[in-house]
Amino acid sequence: MGKINKKNAPYLFLIPFAVFFFVFMLYPLGFSLLLSFGKYKSGQLMITGFNNFRFVFTDPMFYKSIGNTFLIMAVQVPIMTFFALILAYFLNNRLVKGVGIFRMLVFMPIILDAVSYSIIFRLFFNADNGLFNNALRALGGTGPQWLSVGWLAQGVIIAVITWRWTGYNTIILLSGMQSISYDLYESASMDGATGIQKFIHITIPGVKPVLIFSVINSVNGTLQLFTEPFIITSGGPAYKTLTIVGYLYEKGFKGFDFGVASAGSYVLVIIIAILTFIQLQVTKEKD
Numbered sequence: 001m002g003k004i005n006k007k008n009a010p011y012l013f014l015i016p017f018a019v020f021f022f023v024f025m026l027y028p029l030g031f032s033l034l035l036s037f038g039k040y041k042s043g044q045l046m047i048t049g050f051n052n053f054r055f056v057f058t059d060p061m062f063y064k065s066i067g068n069t070f071l072i073m074a075v076q077v078p079i080m081t082f083f084a085l086i087l088a089y090f091l092n093n094r095l096v097k098g099v100g101i102f103r104m105l106v107f108m109p110i111i112l113d114a115v116s117y118s119i120i121f122r123l124f125f126n127a128d129n130g131l132f133n134n135a136l137r138a139l140g141g142t143g144p145q146w147l148s149v150g151w152l153a154q155g156v157i158i159a160v161i162t163w164r165w166t167g168y169n170t171i172i173l174l175s176g177m178q179s180i181s182y183d184l185y186e187s188a189s190m191d192g193a194t195g196i197q198k199f200i201h202i203t204i205p206g207v208k209p210v211l212i213f214s215v216i217n218s219v220n221g222t223l224q225l226f227t228e229p230f231i232i233t234s235g236g237p238a239y240k241t242l243t244i245v246g247y248l249y250e251k252g253f254k255g256f257d258f259g260v261a262s263a264g265s266y267v268l269v270i271i272i273a274i275l276t277f278i279q280l281q282v283t284k285e286k287d
Contacts, residue, residue, distance in 0.1 A: 036262035052263035062264065064239055065247035066271075068154070072243070073222040076158045081215060083162070084169035088207075089199060091170070092177040103174075106167035114164075118231035121160050122147070125232070150240035153233045157241050160228050165221070169214045176210030177203060212283050219279070220272050244268050 038047045056062050087106055091099050109117070124131040125146040133143025146152050180202065188198045204211070226245035229235055235242035235250075242250075245268070252261030 032262045032265065035259050036266055037259075039257075039259045048259070052259045053267070055260050056264045056267055061239065061242070061250075062244075062247055065242045065244045068239075068241060069223060069225065069243045072154060072158055072161075072225065072241075073219060076162055076222060077215065077218045079158070080162045080166050080169060080218060081211075083166045084173055084214070085211075087166065087170040088173035088177055089203060091174050092203075094182070103171065106170050108167065109164045110168040112164075114227040115231060117164070118160070118228050121156070121228075122232045125156055147233050148237050150237055153237055153241050156232060157225075157229055160232065161222070161225065165218065169218065172214050173207055173210055176207035180206040208283075212279070216276055216279050219275060223268065223272055223275070244271075 035045070036052055037049060038045045039052070040046070090096060091102055091106075096102070125133075127133060127143060127145045127148065130143070130146070132146070136143045144152060146156055184202050184206075185198055188202060193201070224245055225243045226249065229241040229243055229246055230249070233241045235246050244264070248261045248264045248268070251257050251264065
């Protein structure tokens with residue numbers, strides 16, 4: 001039996017990670033790829049070629065889930081990025097007191113459990129006795145059917161995920177803003193630049209790499225949206241909030257067609273890769 005020495009010790013320490021990586025990452029990845037080309041029949045995996053992919057690309061519900069996901073992404077990401085930029089700019093101001101408290105408050109939503117706060121928001125938007133409708137009735141108004149009308153349900157999902165992720169992106173953008181020399185702002189002030197001019201001509205160019213990362217990360221995250229629509233609206237009404245991952249869940253865990261679900265997941269990976277490539281190319285061309 002060999003002794004542990006300086007040469008083999010590092011490899012021994014890597015063994016637990018290698019086992020974990022193979023069992024929980026590499027093996028599931030390979031098996032899901034194999035499963036995307038097959039179908040279980042009588043407990044046996046039967047290779048069916050591209051049938052699963054063919055089903056995905058001819059299923060109207062898959063395209064509906066893509067449309068819903070892209071709609072939510074197209075509205076939510078710009079709104080969230082705008083608010084994150086404004087908040088980060090505010091927190092980067094040296095005249096603001098108690099910045100640490102504000103940072104904690106804006107970052108707090110991201111540390112909350114997604115299932116827990118989704119249940120709370122579902123109660124808040126309940127049409128009969130939810131917090132928001134009760135407040136509207138107290139003011140003499142009438143509460144809408146938040147979760148029963150398609151566009152309202154989509155708006156609720158957009159509002160909820162914006163609330164959760166704005167603080168996270170604020171901290172990321174704030175870290176980028178703090179790397180900008182404050183002398184630039186002082187020089188601009190001496191030249192008579194307004195706050196908006198400094199924001200446009202100093203802050204935005206200064207945080208551009210971080211901003212690009214934030215947007216790409218947000219787009220990729222929204223494409224994988226699942227928990228909030230699943231808990232708050234269950235993909236309804238009339239599948240208006242069914243996302244791509246929600247579609248995969250329906251096929252895999254409700255329809256028990258894991259081959260189709262695996263094929264759809266690889267289609268999602270390709271979509272994310274294409275969008276990321278396009279965003280990187282667009283930003284390079286602008287540079």
